[in-house]
Amino acid sequence: MKTRILRRAIVAGVLATSGVIGITAATPAYAQFGGIVYDPTNYAQNVLTAARSLEQINNQIQQIQNQATSLINEARNLASLPFSSLQQLQQQVQRTQQLLGQAQRIAYDVQNVQQAFTDRYKGTALSGTNAQMVANANARWQDSVSAFEDALRVQAGVVGNIDGARTTMDGLVSSSQSATGALQAAQAGNQLLALQSQQLADLTALLAAQGRAQTLDAARKAAVEAESRERLRRFLERPTGYQPGNAQMFHD
Incomplete structure (x- = not known):
């Protein structure tokens, strides 16, 4: 003026x-x-x-x-985004990793899997003595039951992470909408991608646990079939063979 x-x-x-x-x-x-x-x-x-x-x-x-x-x-x-979800996302991933690391019997390890199948699921494990075959059959059953239990625990852990993921997502969306500059908007977008990666990691762990349980159960059934054939072969190759006879079910 x-x-x-x-x-x-x-x-x-x-x-x-x-x-x-x-x-x-x-x-x-x-x-x-x-x-x-x-x-x-x-x-x-x-x-x-x-x-x-x-x-x-x-x-x-x-x-x-x-x-x-x-x-x-x-x-x-x-200006940097004042909200960071990195620590919370890392904690959720670590919880899922801990659940996978607590796998019973057969762990998520190539050498461990190979050794377990050699000892209980194939080869001489299906053609040993009767006592060994019974012991191996019981071990295979325990493997399957433990794998299903592990899968249920991983499922529970993944479901437990959903609430934390919801809280994190709300905070990131709010921060993104109130971003004052390009850097803050980009950082909010990157953290949303990190959240998505964490959820994908949970999904991968869940599929791995379920696949492990289903695979072990299928392997147990295949071992039972092979063991049954071996038992039938032994039965048919007995020196005396099968001798039919009369059976009396009731007494007078």
Whole structure:
């Protein structure tokens, strides 16, 4: 407002000076006023120079304001998101890993699986003595039962993580909607992707536990079939063979 008033005053002065120049064109170029020399032309030029200087200053002020606005926007874009869900997501992943690490009997290890199948599910494990075959059959049953129990525990753990995932998602969505800059929005998006990765990890663990239980149960059934064939072979190869006879079910 002050700048506009000053501009108007300068312009009015220029116009007034121009009028004075036109009126006094017939008078001498220089006049004495109490000993002071007054040159209307020089005065008008000074007024115009001052107006141009003022315009330049205003332009510089506008540039500075634009730069300040740009710096403020850049600062907002570089501001870090105040909300972090990393620790909570890591804890949920660790809980699922602990459940997988507590697998009974046959663990999630290639060498452990290979050794267990060699000892109980194939080869000599199905053709030993009757006592060994009974012991191996009982061990295979325990493997299956333990695997199903492990799968249920992993399922319970994954279900327990759902509530934490919901809380984390609410916080991230709220932070994303209130983000003041590009960096905060990007960080919120990255954390949402991390949450999705954690849920995928839970799903992978759940499928692994269920697949382990189903595979062990299928392997147990296959071992039972092989063991049954071995028992039948032994029965048929007895020296005396099968001798039919009369059976009396009731006594008089």
